[in-house]
Amino acid sequence: MKKVTFLLVLVLILSLALTACSAPAAEAPAGEEPAAEEPAAETEEVVFGVFEPLTGAYAAGGAMELEGIELAQELYPEVLGMPIRVVVVDNKSDKVESANAATKLVDQEKVNVVLGSWGSSFSMAAGPIVEEAGVPAIGTSCTNPLVTLGNDYYFRVTFIDSFQGVVMANYAYDVLGAEKVVIVQDISNDYAVGLAKFFKDEFVRLTGDEESIMSIANYNTGDQDFSAQLTNIKAMNPDAIFAPGGYSETAMLVKQAKELGLEAPFLGGDAWEAAEFLEIGGDAVNGVVFSTFFDAAAPLTPESEIFINAYREKYGEDPASVTALAYDAYILAIDAIERAGSTDPEAIRDALAETVGFDGAAGVVTLDANGDAIKNAVIKTVENGEFTYLTTISPK
Amino acid sequence: MIDKKNLIRFGLILILILILTILNTTMGKYEIRVLNLAGIYIILGLSLNVINGFTGLFSLGHAGFMAIGAYTSSLLTMSALQKESNFFAEPIVPWLANVQIGFLPALLMGGIIAAILGALIAAPILKLTDDYLAIATLGFSEIIRVIFTNTQSLTNGALGIKGLTRFTTIHYTWGIAILTVLFMFSLRRSSYGKALMAIREDQTAAEAMGIDLFKHKLLAFTIGSFFAGIGGGLLAHLMGTIDPLMFRFLLTFNVLLIVVLGGIGSITGTAISAVVVTVMLEWLRFLDGVIDLGFMTIQGIPGLRMVLFSLLLMMVIIFKQKGLMGRDEITLDSLGGFLGRFKKKEA
CATH class of the missing domain: 3.40.50.2300 (Response regulator)
Incomplete structure (x- = not known):
């Protein structure tokens, strides 16, 4: 048995050494020589x-x-x-x-x-x-x-997130007339964190009020229960909620918010545009607004x-x-x-x-x-369980 | 006699270094990268081997310790300017903003911090055994990752860090890998190592013989985390970018796979399987592309590589349940005996 072990290991080492040594040797004629001989190739x-x-x-x-x-x-x-x-x-x-x-x-x-x-x-x-x-x-x-x-x-x-965040901040300020906004972000998702940051900067600039972002609540990818964050948000009574994140978490988030009686409109980014968002969210996601780039x-x-x-x-x-x-x-x-x-x-x-x-x-x-x-960014909403085109916004 | 053996060992290491130096100058960037990874996986495999192999504790927390080492060393080697451009979402904590030290001291710091945290984490849970310890360590490694995700002003959170100077070279990876192998051999020969193995064989008997279980288990964890931290730092500076998602439990399984495949407890086995696994995974890539057999071409299916790799792993585990080496080692004696047998046959 011991002998077999030794042989096996030896063969492995040998084959390893062979592949390691032969790889560059085989590579050289394939990669370099034809170039020198026939540059047209x-x-x-x-x-x-x-x-x-x-x-x-x-x-x-x-x-x-x-x-x-x-x-x-x-x-x-x-x-x-x-x-x-x-x-x-x-x-x-x-x-x-x-x-x-x-x-x-x-x-x-x-x-x-x-x-x-x-x-x-x-x-x-x-x-x-x-x-x-x-x-x-x-x-x-x-x-x-x-x-x-x-x-x-x-x-x-x-x-990138910077433009999308700016577009949604403008939408919240101009179209919804929001003054106070709460952000709920998926902290373990780089996309959501970036989006939230640019939304916040732009919204604070628009309102000229450092306090216009009332709070930033976090959750992690895969979370199912958002009642703690949502109860806090309900007490603050914001004009709108910006919730960048993946489609499954946000669909659940919006659903639970509606169950808690939270009436503020939800805003988000292009990650929501998935059939699963509508399936999980059901009736609750009607009326959410998000930016995307393609329809x-x-x-x-x-x-x-x-x-x-x-x-x-x-x-x-x-x-x-x-x-x-x-x-x-x-x-x-x-x-x-x-x-x-x-x-x-x-x-x-x-x-x-x-x-x-x-x-x-x-x-x-x-x-x-x-x-x-x-x-250009396309703004979409959900109407009767379907994504519906709202408007197109060009970058300034 | 001992001197002569040491001389041969020294010679073998020199030959290895020579081979590596030659490979380093003749190979393309791709092969060098694979070689670097192999070196890093040797370090990581051996560090897990101290805990899982020598001491028989089933730990699944390796990715967490690697994350600590990777983040510590990265934050220490980054210049103030790099930090400023990375931490655009939330500025970095002021006490870290202007700190910058060399690569080696940063690596060492990564190892030390990982070792300290490893010891702190291990202390309360070392009473647990088997599966329970595995679950607890797995939990801790996930906790570390979640903390890193949430402390944006310290780690830049989910956005990750990029633009690290890529210090990691063959000299660092294989130099440290060789040092690690030597350290592991001397650890195992020492009284500490013998005590660790006694704990693995029979905890009660070991305790009856006067071995302090807690102290020795803690030692194993601290050493394991230290080398995991070093490995993490090397990996970060090979990649040039890190983020918390890199250190999911899947990374732990990669390292565990190397240890199990090589033979739990075997130093040379772990080192060999680290190289085999890393090289195989890359070499099998041809399966994903178009395969030209000369007489026919097969349109590659993406993912076929992983299927075949898994099959090979299963074969090894079915036919060699204790891994490639079991608990055996390739030493000068066994090598000599092996060659000797051949000589006899020839004669």
Whole structure:
């Protein structure tokens, strides 16, 4: 028995040593020599690297975005006369794996552009890697301001929390005429924390009153019971409640608020736009107002129509908004390559940085100095258990 | 005789360092990253091995201690400017805003704080055994994570920290990994180590022999947390970014998997399985892509990698229930004996 153990371990070590040593050796002729011999081979295809959570906790989000990228590739398989090859790697809904995946894309696959990922945390892990390699990355639905902050190589097609927070603060102040607001945020969700912060800053600026945000209540992802927070809020009697967070928690929050007899209107962000929000919330969520960027019923641009029709044809249903964002990331990359007239990552980066008025499926994208998208916000409400379009707000 | 053996050991370590130095200059960034991770997982695996392997306490709180080490060292290496740009939602507490120290002292501080908190957490719950201890430690690690999520002015909460200078290199990861292996061997040979193993074998008998159970269990926890903190700090500075969600219990399971696969209690087993698991997970990535077999191409299914990896794990556990090494070690003696047998056969 002992002998078998030894043999097994020895074989393992040997195989390990072999793979470790042979990997770079095999890599060198594949990656470098052809480039020297026939430089044309290098430019024959354009490689888009996609890293998404395809397994693990956020696999559903990753799958939705991948649909968008696949659809975009079917519609636009070429750029500058060269075929586009999409390399998809899984980041396992894990930050460490995400960094590995991004390194593999830029270092081994030699991609021209990186697309992804669902979840800001994973994009942040890839940030320093793409920056060091000098390969531009286009974020799909990552909204954390830290993703692009101080990183010249990370861009994104989704609008960030700062604008959304500002839009909702303006809505609360101008349309609802609210003077006193309470914030209920999911403290363990970076998206909710960011949104709450920008809403607070803007609302205080609008009212000129430090006390206009009466209180900030916290809960954690996965919480089911909000009666403690809601009882406190009821005693304060606010004009409106801003509650950024995931759809399932907020749906329960709104439901419990109505049961407690809290009449103040609820305001929120794009994360609410999910069928589950309506299912869990039922009648209670009628009348909530939230900002988002995409409405399948009211196409924003000609590209939206192409996208929605193609999606309906392929999958037989309406696309999710993150699918549209992933689609946009892909076509924005094509647009940047065409504008740059080159597939050199640095040239693509420079072209991306100058993106102005790009027609995407999820709205017109203009990238600001940070690499964040400035785009119109759509305000929606829930009427009779259905999401209903209210108005569109343009950034100032 | 002892001197000669030590000389051989020293030589072997030198050869390992030489190999690593060569790999460090010849390999691409991707392979170096995997190698770095392997080194970090050796440290983490060994640190859990002290608690779960040597002492036989079933702890599931490792991610929490890693989080403490990661956050402590990160906050200490960040410049005032980095802190200001990271903490845009809520400013950082003033006493931390301008603190900046070097990487090694920061790592050490991370380890020390993790060790202190590890001891503080362990002290009240060490009376528990088996599953109860596992649940309590798991709870503590989640509590640490929730605290980090909620103390926004200290950790930046759910937004996470980014832009850490990526200090972690092969020299740090493997240097510390080698030191950890050496420390673990000398710990096990010491009277403390023997006492820990006595507790593992039979708690009552150990106590009857005059071993202070509480003191020794606490020692195991403190050492384990210290190295977990160091590992966490290295991981943070390899990634350049951390957030509380990184330290979910899944991370503990990753480390536990390495320990169980290598053989609970075996130092060399843990080290080997840390390398095997890390390299395998990355190497199996080809399954997710398009596989070209020459005569046919298979369209990869995302996630196939994890399926196969899990299958391999199950096979190992079914056929080798005590892990790859059981409680055995690869030592000079066993290696010599092994080679000796081959020589005899040849003769």
